Amino acid sequence: MDILVIGAAGMLGRKLCEALSQKGLIGGRQIAHLTMADAFPAEKSPNPEFSTDVLVGDIGEPSFAQQLLASRPQIIFHLAAIVSGQAEKDFETGYRTNLDGARHLFEAVRWRQYQPRLIFSSSIAVFGKPFPTVIGEDYVTRPLTSYGTQKAMAELLLNDFSRREIFDGVALRLPTICVRPGKPNQAASGFFSNIIREPLKGEPALLPVSREARHWFASPRSALRFLLRAAEMDTGDLGSRRTLNMPGLSVTVGEMIESLERVGGPDAVGLIETRLDPFIQKIVDNWPQKLDASRAEALGFSAEKNFDEIIRAHIEDETAR
Amino acid sequence: MDILVIGAAGMLGRKLCEALSQKGLIGGRQIAHLTMADAFPAEKSPNPEFSTDVLVGDIGEPSFAQQLLASRPQIIFHLAAIVSGQAEKDFETGYRTNLDGARHLFEAVRWRQYQPRLIFSSSIAVFGKPFPTVIGEDYVTRPLTSYGTQKAMAELLLNDFSRREIFDGVALRLPTICVRPGKPNQAASGFFSNIIREPLKGEPALLPVSREARHWFASPRSALRFLLRAAEMDTGDLGSRRTLNMPGLSVTVGEMIESLERVGGPDAVGLIETRLDPFIQKIVDNWPQKLDASRAEALGFSAEKNFDEIIRAHIEDETAR
Numbered sequence: 117m118d119i120l121v122i123g124a125a126g127m128l129g130r131k132l133c134e135a136l137s138q139k140g141l142i143g144g145r146q147i148a149h150l151t152m153a154d155a156f157p158a159e160k161s162p163n164p165e166f167s168t169d170v171l172v173g174d175i176g177e178p179s180f181a182q183q184l185l186a187s188r189p190q191i192i193f194h195l196a197a198i199v200s201g202q203a204e205k206d207f208e209t210g211y212r213t214n215l216d217g218a219r220h221l222f223e224a225v226r227w228r229q230y231q232p233r234l235i236f237s238s239s240i241a242v243f244g245k246p247f248p249t250v251i252g253e254d255y256v257t258r259p260l261t262s263y264g265t266q267k268a269m270a271e272l273l274l275n276d277f278s279r280r281e282i283f284d285g286v287a288l289r290l291p292t293i294c295v296r297p298g299k300p301n302q303a304a305s306g307f308f309s310n311i312i313r314e315p316l317k318g319e320p321a322l323l324p325v326s327r328e329a330r331h332w333f334a335s336p337r338s339a340l341r342f343l344l345r346a347a348e349m350d351t352g353d354l355g356s357r358r359t360l361n362m363p364g365l366s367v368t369v370g371e372m373i374e375s376l377e378r379v380g381g382p383d384a385v386g387l388i389e390t391r392l393d394p395f396i397q398k399i400v401d402n403w404p405q406k407l408d409a410s411r412a413e414a415l416g417f418s419a420e421k422n423f424d425e426i427i428r429a430h431i432e433d434e435t436a437r
Numbered sequence: 438m439d440i441l442v443i444g445a446a447g448m449l450g451r452k453l454c455e456a457l458s459q460k461g462l463i464g465g466r467q468i469a470h471l472t473m474a475d476a477f478p479a480e481k482s483p484n485p486e487f488s489t490d491v492l493v494g495d496i497g498e499p500s501f502a503q504q505l506l507a508s509r510p511q512i513i514f515h516l517a518a519i520v521s522g523q524a525e526k527d528f529e530t531g532y533r534t535n536l537d538g539a540r541h542l543f544e545a546v547r548w549r550q551y552q553p554r555l556i557f558s559s560s561i562a563v564f565g566k567p568f569p570t571v572i573g574e575d576y577v578t579r580p581l582t583s584y585g586t587q588k589a590m591a592e593l594l595l596n597d598f599s600r601r602e603i604f605d606g607v608a609l610r611l612p613t614i615c616v617r618p619g620k621p622n623q624a625a626s627g628f629f630s631n632i633i634r635e636p637l638k639g640e641p642a643l644l645p646v647s648r649e650a651r652h653w654f655a656s657p658r659s660a661l662r663f664l665l666r667a668a669e670m671d672t673g674d675l676g677s678r679r680t681l682n683m684p685g686l687s688v689t690v691g692e693m694i695e696s697l698e699r700v701g702g703p704d705a706v707g708l709i710e711t712r713l714d715p716f717i718q719k720i721v722d723n724w725p726q727k728l729d730a731s732r733a734e735a736l737g738f739s740a741e742k743n744f745d746e747i748i749r750a751h752i753e754d755e756t757a758r
Binding site for chain 1: 574575576577580583586589590593594596597600677678
């Protein structure tokens with residue numbers, strides 16, 4: 117199998133490439149080649165059992181997508197994106213990367229005339245207020261950010277290209293990934309991870325929203341499992357509905373902090389300082405709090421059942437290495 | 438007021454320009470200038486009380502939109518589209534005109550940095566099966582045609598541009614317009630009009646679907662009223678939801694034919710020949726049958742209450758001239 121990961125230098129892309137390198141298999145089949153593409157040079161995973169290329173380029177340029185498809189990869193993971201906060205502040209870069217980038221990739225597949233599996237990381241930001249308590253897949257995508265708009269547009273495009281059998285697409289509406297390892301990024305959702313990760317390291321963290329803020333989460337470990345499941349699943353079960361609400365956990369910031377206290381102790385909680393930021397609060401207020409992911413669950417996707425599990429997964433996966 | 442109509446050579450664009458010429462007013466304000474733009478030369482409306490330009494160009498070219506906005510029109514009607522049947526058969530032309538055309542226009546407004554009212558003719562084809570008996574505005578847009586995909590994507594874009602106050606957008610999900618005057622076009626929905634219009638003229642017409650087929654209709658007269666209402670309404674009432682389900686009438690082909698018999702007589706009905714076309718039947722089967730347009734109705738949009746009215750409007754507006 118020849119595999120292409122676009123966004124390979126990102127948090128999730130890196131984890132995916134590491135997992136592929138460690139397993140050497142996908143869907144029970146040997147991996148022969150992996151292309152790691154990003155706007156920045158991705159670090160090659162250690163000890164790969166197959167050949168790996170690292171490509172650097174701009175997915176906003178049509179020629180880059182054409183270059184990426186030269187080897188006709190059978191499985192394509194498109195994870196590259198400008199994050200929500202940045203897409204809101206920088207109109208043009210957001211549309212260029214998040215919408216045009218997806219379209220250039222889809223069009224490049226069309227010109228190659230083969231039908232790879234194409235997995236696209238969408239987001240719960242496709243939904244905007246007002247919404248029901250639990251958001252099902254029949255609920256309208258009415259995003260209130262440019263990021264959500266770009267993701268919703270790419271979902272529609274993926275669905276049409278899949279319907280026309282140009283590729284075999286699956287769009288995953290990922291919950292907010294928490295606890296993200298590494299450094300804070302420009303995502304408006306970054307603080308959700310910061311307030312857990314930093315205190316666990318003995319570092320202070322700022323909380324820019326109220327403790328009542330409720331949101332929908334999954335761990336990086338679950339997100340990785342989602343991607344692999346999407347690569348391996350029988351897409352015949354999807355019918356004409358190629359977008360899936362991914363499973364997650366609906367908790368408030370207050371409940372997250374209670375989990376942190378149980379797992380990390382009261383000293384950790386003491387490192388969180390509340391400093392309300394209306395810009396972040398407004399974005400978060402417009403985000404969904406709970407999704408109905410029953411269709412994905414029936415198709416073999418699953419996530420954590422409580423936030424303590426999410427914190428323990430973070431400690432196991434990140435601090436033990 | 439300076440007004441721009443894109444798609445001015447189309448059925449609805451022509452009616453709109455005629456109405457503007459006859460009234461000389463929009464929203465109670467004097468019209469000073471009208472630009473009629475299309476891929477084909479639009480016929481200037483007779484006796485205009487204001488100056489009129491006819492521009493010919495390709496909305497798929499970014500430079501055409503820039504040209505159209507040179508005079509900074511305060512009200513823009515974007516009605517230009519490749520119709521559903523053609524967009525399904527010609528992938529590239531459909532995306533180029535229906536998606537890129539809208540985006541070029543929206544971007545041209547962004548570069549001009551002024552905030553015109555922008556009215557976009559969307560379609561009920563944004564909805565696809567499975568759907569509830571009555572489709573509300575909270576229902577997912579899951580189109581099953583490329584045309585519907587392009588319209589749904591343009592709606593998302595219009596919403597984001599309006600949210601960012603780049604323009605003051607309103608997207609109208611028009612019912613299938615029936616009875617369309619003139620010659621059949623390539624729209625998959627064309628037969629709905631043919632089976633009424635042609636027999637009323639004493640001409641035969643082909644029915645390519647079963648009499649049980651149910652669909653959602655409004656007359657050209659209502660569609661024209663919708664456009665004018667969208668130009669005049671207070672968009673403050675729309676909030677962040679810039680797309681409106683337009684009112685219409687849910688009837689079956691069988692009920693349409695019963696109306697034709699009442700209004701046009703049994704001889705007219707005898708001119709309809711059923712010749713099933715699976716390509717058309719499949720497209721129509723995926724179209725919605727009834728929408729909830731209560732939000733639009735509360736905002737002053739209204740349509741016919743029975744199909745006899747629709748046929749009589751056609752006779753008054755078309756055959757009496």
